[in-house]
Amino acid sequence: MTTWIITTSNQIAGLVAMADRLGSPVTIVGVGIDVLPAADRVLTVPLTEGLPAEAAAPAVCAAVEARPGDAVLVPDRAGERVLAGALAARLGAPVLTGVVAVADGLFEIDRFGGIARERIRTDRPAVLVLPGGAELPGEQAAEPFDESAEPFAARITAETSDAEAGTDLSSAKRIVAVGRGFRAEADLGLARDLAASLDAELACSRPVAEGVGWLPKDSYVGVSGQTVKPDLYVAVGVSGQLQHMAGVREARTIVAINNDEHAPIFAHADYGVVGDLYEVLPALVTALGRGRDRGRDMR
Amino acid sequence: MSGEEAEEEVFDAIVIGGGVAGTVCAHQLARAGHEVVLIERGNQPGAKNLSGGVFYCRVMEQVFPDFAARAPVERRITRNVLSFLNESSSVDIDYWDQRLAEPVNAVTVLRAKLDAWLAEQCEEAGVMVMPQVRVDALLVEDGRIVGVRAGEDELRARVVIAADGVNSFIARQAGIRAREPRKHLAVGVKSVVRLPRKLLEDRFRLNDREGVAYAVVGEATRGCAGGGFLYTNIDSVSVGVVLRLDDLAAKGLASSDVHDHFLSHPAIAPLLKDGELLEYGCHLTIEDGPAMAAHDLTRPGLLIIGDAGGFTLNTGMTIRGMDLAAGSALAAARAAGAALADRDFSQESMDRYGEELGRGFVGQDMELYAKLPALMDSPRLYHDYGALLADVLHGIYDLDATPRRHLAGIAASALKGSRIRPTELARDAWQAVRAL
């Protein structure tokens, strides 16, 4: 049995950890990358200049000769998901997401945003899409995969880099998350002040990043965004939909500030303030400041 | 362009609102062969309607034979409990009667399911159901209502039927009434709590698919005019309070607090124990239907039905809205059908609706119950009677080793201890008999 890893970058610490748990020999297939972490076998599918990784799907399908019992691990990123889909379609294999545990050929997976859990068995190779995780150091040892599977006729014709990058929140100890309860982008200053006085990172719900674009796309928390586990998560003007809360399950303490006493978030919170964020946030900053000054006096 | 205009479709009827009133009316008209559009602002009919209640559903048999068997109803009510709740005591009048099951007289329903089913029946009858559209205005030409506008679109029809609920914006826009005074309205706050079916049937002593309806007065509302209710569904209970708006404001209470207080009352909480909250919401309802329905219900080309017309009877023990919604819908469908047949949409033609109402149970019941709110006004109902009953029973059951007295003596001294004067007792009793 083999565990396969398909990747276009070295941000695969999460996959390598899963591969360790599975215990089988590991083959890493790098796409457009040949400096890769060490493994039992390391292959590289080269990309010619201007070819997007997605276009190499035929070669990846040829390279990964997965058999029943094998697992194919793929980071949850746009390019690699496409490769996973192509491979799974060719193998007639299921693609599993939300994998929380693996034991004796049974995969335990979270379904529907984590409200239910299933143990899955399959007689095919299983393709697992998982959070990629941190970057690992690589070494130049990959053997080029030289089957001449024709890539798709695709070409990168232009690139822009404008979007401001968000912060990695996975290790943040304190987070202030803003939602659509804020009426205007300028009002986020209130949240920034709070974050500053708490020494916290700023995060948001998906529509704040993707609907109105007030914060970078990658700074939202939730099923399709980041998963966080801070000691303190202060959600301000966030309704607390399942898709958001799925990213905060592991937070130690959740605080909700919302003017709707029936907002679902209160059911998921340790502390709640029912009130208008435009009044609560300034008061909170003041209260925190006061505490700080007092602390200093006492020292 | 005149060509385009000539092509513009004119429907026979547009019904605004996909509640019980709207769906029943649209269905009847379509079945009579008319081209009908039913417009509902919610994602689908029922989505916005606070779920549930007891539906006195005989009227539905006229529309859907075998209604109680075919429609997604929850349980047939065979047990009614009238409960006087005090701070630390309660007195129940518990009435079970097998006869209530056959023919089915009242059923519990969850509106999300029922309204969706009614909308399906509409579709099958050929109604064009339009969810997720909110009517913004009526189209008026030469004093006649000729259609509706929603966003940028206009749709024309020979008759428009407003079934848009208690807060009918259409009735206001048609100039039929101003914003309803608070004392005609009440707010309902309700939860739906899931209980495993077996547990629920054991706890409430229910046979298969039979159900119980509690009407609770007194401490249920912290003395506010109104009442508490609890109805059993298949595997959940609908429980909450209905509070008269003016009294709520006067007493300075928050409706959600009253609701929470009721659900956690030591006489109620055990009924909900280990339940899982499925749904919570609040909705306006009508306190004084007869006063509301006393407004006009028609304009040339327009009929108003259901809650929009004021057709709810809140007797304190029961809220009847859905049956009256259906009854008024049937009357309106007949009136609109006649108008369509005669191609006459004048005021006189529309006023046939009033005659149709008068012939059926809707008009007659509204008239009969017109007297009732006077009793409901009595603050004694919300506090003193429950305490009095409890004191009498306490006198009977609290065997504290003193010699027993005659029941009349216990009652007399309990009455003396309460704030109720004998004349008030007599007057309330007389009013209750007259009203019920």
Add this chain to the structure above:
Amino acid sequence: MTIVVAYKWASNPQDASVDAEGVVDWSRAKPALSEYDPVAIQVGRELATAIGSELVGVSVGTAAVNGSMAKKAAMSRGFDRGLVLAEDESADWNRTRVAQALAGLVRRIDGVDLVLTGDASIDENAKLVSALLAGHLGWPCLQDVTGVERTDDGWSIVQAVPGGTRTIAIAGPAVLAIASDAAQVKVPGMKDILAAGRKTVEAVTAADLEPSSVELAVAGRSRPAARARRNRIVADAAELVSALRADGLL
């Protein structure tokens, strides 16, 4: 030329409940067009209008997909027609099989040169059906697509990537997953809904499509334990600060 958009009729798990055995009860959750699919339909509609192509909707789901609610909800968004597989058994299919059925639907439509999907479905949230569908069709796939234009031999596609965008030229047909903010969605009006009522949605059965053998056996279910929360409502900011301080969080 035909553009196809795959749409899903699905419920929000936010409204579902799960019993102690892990069985999901969807009865209180009302299915609707999956939240981000209208964006894909809108992009498809604009593109189809711009290049004079037909726009066809495809969907795989339970019998409800062929019900009037679902048909109207989808068709009123601007499709010319629909082709669906509406069978209750499909509720248990894994996504590889769903995508295979979608590919089967696409193959029954003449001259398809572009298939669009939403970003992620509201219940599964996998971002995978586009990739699997492309795999079954043997076509290239791109996700996070924010713009598409027709070129002489294919498509010019703008894709959001971490830190920016890139433009990719593809010759021949493709499957694209449309980013959730790629277009401003217009809510259907009464005229759109009336028009939708007149459009045809054809239903095929699983037997009409090539059989699939991708099976997943569910060996067990459970309800994950939720972390217990205190659910304490505090009066104001000051009380919140003292509570957090008492917990040693500040």
